[in-house]
Amino acid sequence: MGMHFGAKTYDVSSMYPSMSIVHNISSETINCECCKTDPEAKILPEVMEEINKELEVPRPRGTYWICKRWRGKFSEIMEDLLQRKEQYKTHGLTLKEKALKLFMNSGYGTFGQVYFKYYDPRVAELITGFARHTLDSLVKFVNDNGGKILFGDTDSIFVAENNNDDAIDIISEAKERFNVKLVRDRLWKILFLTSNKKQYVGLTNQGNVVDKGLVGKKNNQPVYFNEVISYLIDQKVVEIFVNEGPKLAISRMLDYIREVYQTLDEKVSRDHDLEFIYDKLAYSAKSSKALYDFKQNGWQKDIYNEICADSGGTVELAKSKSAANLVYRFWKVQNQIGAKGITVTMHPESHMLNIRKYKEELWTCVKPLLEAYGLDKNELSTFENEMMKTQNTFQSS
Ligand SMILES: [Zn+2]
Missing domain, CATH: 3.90.1600.10 (B family DNA polymerase, palm domain)
Structure with a gap:
């Protein structure tokens, strides 16, 4: 490691x-x-x-x-x-x-x-x-x-x-x-x-950044997470380690991540910025079965219920929009009263996103990298706590 x-x-x-x-x-x-x-x-x-x-x-x-x-x-x-x-x-x-x-x-x-x-x-x-x-x-x-x-x-x-x-x-x-x-x-x-060695990143002697297995780069993750990880393993950033030393490189990285979390908080909790939410925060997943074949709670069931509601009760229409092998886009929402216990939605415009969930999942993308870049357990958990803190300064309107 x-x-x-x-x-x-x-x-x-x-x-x-x-x-x-x-x-x-x-x-x-x-x-x-x-x-x-x-x-x-x-x-x-x-x-x-x-x-x-x-x-x-x-x-x-x-x-x-x-x-x-x-x-x-x-x-x-x-x-x-x-x-x-x-x-x-x-x-x-x-x-x-x-x-x-x-x-x-x-x-x-x-x-x-x-x-x-x-x-x-x-x-x-x-x-x-x-x-x-x-x-x-x-x-x-x-x-x-x-x-x-x-x-x-x-x-x-x-x-x-x-x-x-x-x-x-x-x-x-x-x-x-x-x-x-x-x-x-x-x-x-x-x-x-990283401690999970199937994930690694490095700079080759030819000056190319090569990475493997990084969670945050997977395309089922929100675009925002992909962008953050791409930035953190960008050639220019990795070169700072070589040219200016790890200390400076890490401190710049942490500043960048602070900014990333700040932006997430502002766009989601404070502004409910729909453009940002639509473009950058959607998860996507392929369903191997038709959505209506899922009986247990899960994203498939939540989305199917929404499709039904959108179809005004026309079952045929709802079914035609819920086929197997399609890729569905959805957002993670707060499991709150009045939202019938759903955890995901296709309509982020009418729900509060689950900011905590987004922060946690972004952390699972960022953490292996920070670990690889040399942060120890204590430093990681201190920084994690700092990132998870809700920005109480915002009042959602
Ligand atoms: Zn023989």
């Missing part, structure tokens, strides 16, 4: 599917008749250990061996796909490359699905076991050589930059010891990791 000046990311997204290629994993090569007595065919005890970590009842040593004589069909197919994927990459066909990546990754996963025609959990189990063993060994290699792993998941490994970098040649290690190709995909000038 936190801020790291200088880091590298290695792409390990092909690691799992590669295992079937490197270790010849395929239904017919696992526990084959021809290699039953060949000690060389037995899988490593370390890999068995990895597999057993996931199982309630551990499998005994010697459970698995893999054919040394014949090439497995699945392994062959995966190799072909991997080659194509790399060709796409060389030619800059990013979309095709991604499609193949997804296809390969789901390709081994389906072996663990009971309804798959070629269901064989051993394939999924061995691939996962080998991949974990390989990744763990690479992490250990980095640590043993004085390097530091910041974060790793099934897509990437993040390594802190180090004076001793030449000694930690993780790419060669991967190639020589495990026969897998590791690709360095990014160099970071500065990298910010």
